[in-house]
Amino acid sequence: MPSCAHCDKNWNYMDTLKRSFRMKMKCPYCEEANYLSANSRKKSSMTSLILLPLILIGNIY
Numbered sequence: 602m603p604s605c606a607h608c609d610k611n612w613n614y615m616d617t618l619k620r621s622f623r624m625k626m627k628c629p630y631c632e633e634a635n636y637l638s639a640n641s642r643k644k645s646s647m648t649s650l651i652l653l654p655l656i657l658i659g660n661i662y
């Protein structure tokens with residue numbers, strides 16, 4: 602999970618997922634804007650791709 606560049610708190614999965622659709626991610630703890638590097642964006646979108654179907658399946662059953 603990514604962490605905030607300002608307050609160093611780790612973001613939970615839902616926070617990251619909600620914010621990963623935007624370039625500018627606002628920290629849920631200190632409200633500062635964070636800019637993800639291309640590498641961490643790639644990593645977090647990969648995680649979303651893997652985990653999103655699991656969440657959907659978990660909601661169905």
Ligand SMILES: [Zn+2]
Pocket residue numbers: 605606607608609610628629630631632633
């Ligand atoms: Zn923060």
